[in-house]
Amino acid sequence: MAENSLPASQSHSIINLEDVSVEYRVPQEQIGTFKEYTIRLLEGKVKHRVFKALNGINLSVFQGEVFGFIGQNGAGKSTLLKLVARVLRPTRGRILVRGHVAPLLEVGAGFHPELTGRENVYLNGAMLGFSHKEMEVKFPRIVEFSELGDFIDAPIRTYSSGMLARLGFAVATDSQPDILIVDEVLSVGDEAFQHKSFERIQSIKSQGATILFVSHAMSSIETMCQRAAWIHHGKIVSVGNANEVVDRYLGRVYDEETIHLIEDSHRGFHTNEGRDSIKISQVKILNNQNSEQHIFHTGETMKLQINYQAFQPIDSLEVGLAIHRQDGVHLTGPNTTFDGLDIKVNPGFGGVVYSIPSLPLLEGLYNITVALVNRDGNLILDYQDRFYSFRIENRGHKFPEKYGLMTLGGKWKLL
């Protein structure tokens, strides 16, 4: 994927990764003790497996941009950030970093519980590479930002987790780094402080810093970042405009979900083995073109095709459906009798289709129940409870409504 969509002419690249790989040698079995290791070594049984945490990464990040990293857990995002922070060295390839890197430390990392807030600030500052003198200049600002007041001279074991988070954030962001690494730590403290920390990051950014941002919250990636990279199994799958990368990533996530939904639908199980007059043989969720689909958008056409196999003649068959939202809300229960369809079945195969011209449902996951009923005597012949699923997803379809569970398709008019 080409690195595009940012006017590169106005910026210099500040981080360069050239064909970077990181390999871990993992023992095939966990060898925890020295004794065990020695025995294995003597037996020549210490086998290692090479695990590629990152594999041939090429990436340039430009000065002043906010760059996001997305991907599943274990995809290699954090490993990549650690390379930039000098914590890890690459097994292969080259990393160039121009400027001072400040990682946003995990809350309270390196804080000692018995020491006061003041003492911990100096210690933490030293870990970030600042001398005592430099910290003396920063100290009043840090106290002010963290809103700790007199608590700064109390041992930090007496602090609440919110206070710790504020102090940690204040120390880490007081300096104006060239590159700030933010690894999912923005969700600390109360809402007011979250807002404040967001503003602090914005101001660091406005002063020309480059920010590397990792999050599982796609909305934060989209609002914070200009560009993003999607990392999967140690490789960059996609890099470019943040919105586009997020779209591709979510598309893939939904594709995988679709595969699961389809697999589930074809598992085939029967709650009604005993009454062997008729059985549901297949249920398909189809789109306008009569091909199977499991993710729809509001307003799309959906067809539910139910096939059955009869073993005896049935005079008055009723095919019924129920659609539930995943949390159990019953939305609708159409059946062939309501529609005036009279079905007489002879032994053999048959089927019906229920067409919904324009789905009124809003985003969510929905389950379908199918039932075959003999209207004479009101006897349930076969029944599959919430066995089929589909998702409504409006991303990319510009459907504006999002409150509640359905659209009534109404129109507004100015009087």
Place this chain on the structure above:
Amino acid sequence: MKVQPALPVIYDSTRRGSAVIEELREVLNYHHLIWQLVRRDILARYKRSFLGVAWTMLNPLGMMLVWTIAFSQFFKSSSLPSYPAYVLSGLLAWTFFSQTTTASMVNLIWGGGLLNRIYIPRASFALAAQGTGLVNLSLSLIPLLVVMLITGLPIHFSFIFIPVSVLVICAFALGVGLLISTWAVYFPDISEMYQIILVAWMFLTPIMYPEQILPEAYRVYITMLNPMYHMVKLFRIPTYYGRFPTLEEFLIPFMIALVTLILGWVVFARKSDEFAYRI
């Protein structure tokens, strides 16, 4: 603010000299951190208990008392004019060694979470442990002086040699500390094992007994081949014995310490890039 045309390259993963030299350079860059770590250790100790730093002095004194009561009759010898001072001087050197080596290892393992998040020179922990040990040792010289005065040993001019002795022991302890820290990163049970080794090692070193009581047949193994024998002796000479060491008495421990330190530093620095994967 930072709108310079292009920032200079400050980190290039391929441009790198020997890991051994680089670790040394970074440790010098981060001397503030090492100082802060020492401060943290001492402040934390001071805060945790009512008597605080006084324990640094009371602890070896208590140990000395116990051993004196238990063994002074047993090891009575004309060559030991003041058994309490003999035990205490040996104990100070030994405690310094055992505490700093253990702390190097423990600090690296427990403080290691930091290594995963931020770059700090990995040897900082071992160096800070030495710093803390030096502060503790300096404080415990006070009870040693008191005990020597009470038991009637003269305070000799040779006391000024103590810093040299201590530096040699410190170099040895740092070397050992770095070596066992490296192993402990790979095998967590090393730290348990080391505690047992320390006990055995202490009993094999003439600390509470005079070396003369050792059977002639084993004496050479227990003394000459035991580096801590030379270290303890180097500390006792200017304090308990009240004289300056001979050239040989100085050069043997000095060479042992130098070789151990270089070996420890090289092994540690070469392996330290892997630590972040392991801890």
